[in-house]
Amino acid sequence: MKEEALNFTAFVTHSGHFQWKVLPFGMKNAGSSFQRSMDKAIAPYREYCRHIFGSGQHSPDPEKAEVLRNLSRPSTKKELRSFLGHASYYRDYIPNVSEIVLPLTDLTKSKVPNAFPWSIEAEEAFVKIKNELIRMPTLHTRDISRPFWLYTDASAIAIGACLAQHDDVGKK
Numbered sequence: 367m368k369e370e371a372l373n374f375t376a377f378v379t380h381s382g383h384f385q386w387k388v389l390p391f392g393m394k395n396a397g398s399s400f401q402r403s404m405d406k407a408i409a410p411y412r413e414y415c416r417h418i419f420g421s422g423q424h425s426p427d428p429e430k431a432e433v434l435r436n437l438s439r440p441s442t443k444k445e446l447r448s449f450l451g452h453a454s455y456y457r458d459y460i461p462n463v464s465e466i467v468l469p470l471t472d473l474t475k476s477k478v479p480n481a482f483p484w485s486i487e488a489e490e491a492f493v494k495i496k497n498e499l500i501r502m503p504t505l506h507t508r509d510i511s512r513p514f515w516l517y518t519d520a521s522a523i524a525i526g527a528c529l530a531q532h533d534d535v536g537k538k
Contacts, residue, residue: 425459425504434499439492443480446473453495459505460498461528467495506533 367375367388375386440446450467457463469487472478508514509531517528 430499434496437496439484439489441481443474443478443482446470446482449492450474453499456499459503460495463495463498466491466498470495506531 367386372385372387377384437449440449450470453460453463453467460466469485469491473482473484473488508529512531515530515532517530519526
């Protein structure tokens with residue numbers, strides 16, 4: 367924060383007189399000032415942690431799609447756990463990821479032998495999650511001028527919700 371702005375952040379308590387050295391959240395424009403600073407800071411590094419950020423959206427790195435397209439079926443529990451970890455890393459981009467990978471997750475249980483039996487359900491789950499990872503959807507920041515859609519789901523053991531919006535072409 368600039369030296370001349372410090373006086374505007376001053377406050378008094380029973381312990382003394384204090385001033386902020388950095389912009390505190392809760393002040394008018396603090397959020398937008400922080401966002402602008404972060405945009406400038408990460409501009410040279412838009413591709414970060416296998417994600418691409420910018421222009422109000424973020425998506426997985428499309429170069430990873432080719433790697434996923436050529437990925438072969440896991441043959442050991444270690445390989446399967448590695449694949450499930452990769453799928454979980456991108457779980458924000460895939461709706462119902464836990465439900466899709468359930469047949470694969472069941473194969474990682476201790477009662478299943480290391481050379482696990484690959485079932486039709488496991489193959490379907492593997493192909494489906496692989497296709498979802500290859501599809502690589504883009505997530506957008508919210509636009510308060512557009513209507514929101516709230517999707518909810520609940521069962522005896524869990525509850526979930528997703529707040530969504532449609533983009534210019536009607537996609538969620």
